Amino acid sequence: MQEASVGYTQTKKHQIKEKIQLESGKKFGPIEVAYETYGTLNQEKNNAILVCHPLTGDAHAAGYHEGDQDPGWWDNMIGPGKAFDTEKYYVICSNVLGGCKGTTGPKSTNPETGEPYALDFPVITIKDMVKVQKKLIDHLGINKLFAVTGGSMGGMQALQWAVTYPEAQKFCIPIATTAKSSPQQIAFNEVGRRAIMSDPNWNQGNYYDQEPPKNGLSLARMIGHITYLSERSMRKKFGRRLQDKKDLSFDFTTDFEVESYLKYKGKSFVKRFDPNSYLYLTRAIDYFDLTDEGERTLTEALSKVKCKFLVVAITSDWLYPRYQSKEIVRALESQDIEVEYSEIRSSYGHDAFLLEPGQLKHLISSFLSKITVSDVLQRDIPLINKDTSIQKAAEKMINTGLTHLPVVEDSNKLVGLITAWDISKAVAENHESLEEIMTEKVITASENESIRSVVAKIRSNNISALPVVDEKDKVIGLVSSDILSQLADEKHPVPGTD
Structure with missing residues (x-):
């Protein structure tokens, strides 16, 4: 499918009225959450992907806002035909707690004072951000996300999701990130914060x-941006070329192109970001440590996760170097948790996850195409005993919203299938028992069967759902044509299938 834009989008708001318990022990609320969605949530609500933004990102991940010239920050990855294909998936992105693009943060109004929170805003963590995201996902009626992903600080959120809510996603795709911030990473963040807090206009955060403190924030951004690039990319992009001059000035004005570039980045950043938010979010990154400051090993921290992982690193990333991603992979493998490790080969440095959509699309699409029935089946479905009355069967179908229900006998052994159409027919023709209306020769799927194999069954038999059974024909779940047909991808065939 040809890639396309999601078009014009709007940021939505969700209110969390009750206070939440923060990791610091404080209770905080109410909280307003800004978020955007792309694509359509299917009937089963099992095609949702949560995209977590990096440090200076926001909820506007794709498409265009009215009047904007530039699209969302990950527009090259989200949309029809792209890595997170909105023809298949329902993509969600929210601004994090502590942010400055719609979600409650330091510049938001404190309802108790009527003034901006400023430094009265509580110190928050990645875990707190994820807790707020979980509230949003619950509000959207999604019990289990198809995947959680993000790069850099977004990757930290994806990892925290897998640890805090192990049953809440099928796949986790952390990109260019770490399981705990290193001393060097903390050091760069601290220098950036000191640049802001040393600006005379900072005024202890009360500048609204x-x-x-524009100069301080601009300098913080310049420092941070250096860490997002690589030496090779800077040499290739700028070299030692002079900016709009032929000779050195022999003073402290701007001589080199790289100086001019960093000043431009700093100046443009202050137009869209709140200095206090920069302080709070970088502090949350510093505090991120899945081992709880050494109270447990990383292996122990990841021991209860349930999802499959794709861990992606960048070859030229020196801010979050590859060894940190490999530590995550080794910890997962030691627990027999399914994990794939891939690398983006790029000279761009840390920013490559934003600048190499082709490689990243290939890695993600290939990973998601390897799923099996066990990854997408609905396990907690009601079963209908063959002696159940048609009225009771109809009530159960209405209450669950399912249009297909397996009929079983003792020990949950499959004996048939009834559909909403069957129930309608039974009422119209005055049938009295399920055995008169149910389909007895049922086409089934197994847990380890490939997606493409099951899709072939669905298409060739013109059916919309299959019971999933074990080797003894006991029902363990149900798969629908909706999510299956979306996931079948001819360009990325599952190994072992035609």
């Missing part, structure tokens, strides 16, 4: 009714 006056000139903000």
